Amino acid sequence: MGNKLVTFTDQQFENYQDCTFFTRKEILRVFKRFREVRPDLVPKQMKKNQAVSVRIPLEDSIEKLPELHENPFKKRICEVFSRDGKGNLSFEDFLDLLSVFSEQAPRDIKVFYAFRIYDFDGDQHIGQEDLDQAVLLLTKHTQELTPEDRQQIVEKVIEEGDVDGDGKLSYMEFEHVILRAPEFLSTFHIRI
Template identity: 85%
Template sequence: MGNKLVTFTDQQLENYQDCTFFTRKDILRVYKRFREVRPDLVPKRMKQNEPITVKIPLADSIEKLTELRENPFRKRICEVFSRDGKGNLSFEDFLDLLSVFSEQAPRDIKVFYAFKIYDFDSDQHIGPNDIDQALALLTRQELMPEEKQQIIEKVIEEADVDGDGKLSYMEFDHVITRAPDFLSTFHIRI
């Protein structure tokens, strides 16, 4: 009974429960998964501000995290969820990422982060260049330039309600509402 390693204080676990869609058990499982990626960097017990200062480098995140390995957006996902914007994930970044991708996360949170992931240039719109980058990732650069251009034009034509040549968050949300498979594809199991 006295041999149990305490990874987080009760207060830390309570705080993580309050700001994620996870139980205490889930949070500890996420931490175990985070630590497995780089046990040489990640301590067994997190002290003070280590949950935000100890970071797994982007290269390790996208190579060693099975949750991301097959996702064509893995690098972009890490960039969006990392506080540094470069994809280096702290434990809290990783916890946020998995929380948003969990089954328990509500649709509006998933849509918000999906928009951020597709907004490659972070200009608060999804424009032709953003769609082009998404297509490149989704098709592994196998489309001819003319095919990509047709798809980009069709997406803009179908979803751009205000006619400004790009998708606002509201237009993106409207498109996602019509995509019943969205919630099942925006999911990572822990």
Template identity: 80%
Template sequence: MGNKLITFTEQQLENYQDCTFFTRKEILRVFKKFREVDPQLVPSRMTENQSMTVRIPLESMEKLPELRENPFRRRICELFSRDGKGDLSFEDFLDLLSVFSEQAPRDIKVYYAFRIYDFDGDQHIGQEDLDQTLRLLTREELTNEEMQQIIEKVIEEADVDGDSKLSFMEFEHVITRAPDFLSTFHIRI
């Protein structure tokens, strides 16, 4: 009875449910996690405008336990931030966690995985993208020759049209042959 704190209006919660793979309860849990990153910056009750304008800096977001160990944490934050710099609003953070949730469909996970690996944003995963991916995955423990061999092998195996880069369809084809890949493509809230 009494003083229950209302974080979002009913309409806001309905809108978030419509745009994510989360229940109301999960949305409130996501907000709690977002607010815990910087309670001084994030108000306990968000107006619609604040859910898009209050941003937590990339450096703080990278420290979240769900992202801290992920070698792609910076790239993920940059991809989901509206400005591309990695500072996340609540809505950006909600989108990020929704895509990485277990409830998100396979095709959405594949689409975002492709975008994460497409560092230069040219709609293809080329040799430079694969080089950056390998450097992050291996923490730069491979020699340049070893990296080049892996890049050449990946392109040889996956490049169907012979243009020395992977299109989304080629990437998707590779991912369907590696079902374990998507099972690791999630973050728990």
């Protein structure tokens, strides 16, 4: 007759299992990792709407989560998955993020979120500025590419993927490019 701490109700577990690719055990592991980032901020037991209202600040999530710490897109990933759009993650945001990056997530979901991550300006297309920003992030620490080199890469990607000739990649064009580069999606996962 011990006092067992109930983190989530059965209904919450069912909802999380319906909306993610995780089991109850995995959901509890994700919660434990979320709580470890800011134990002073995240309660041991989620009450009412705390799973969406308690948010870990962007700086803490980037610095204290090893899965994000080394990723050049870490800030952008947090922005895309946070409901506030600023990168501050609630538990449900964090759960969604890890679910999409899990090995169980289907390819089409990964492509959808990869598109959102690369669409820095949020205009539903990946234009030259978006691609330049992505190349800059990917090569930030090497500093081997000049602005002219980056521009050449951007132009080549647009040339290869822009089927309709509008100078940018639509979701369908992006998806087509990704399908031709299966190694891209193999790196689009995080283990829990």
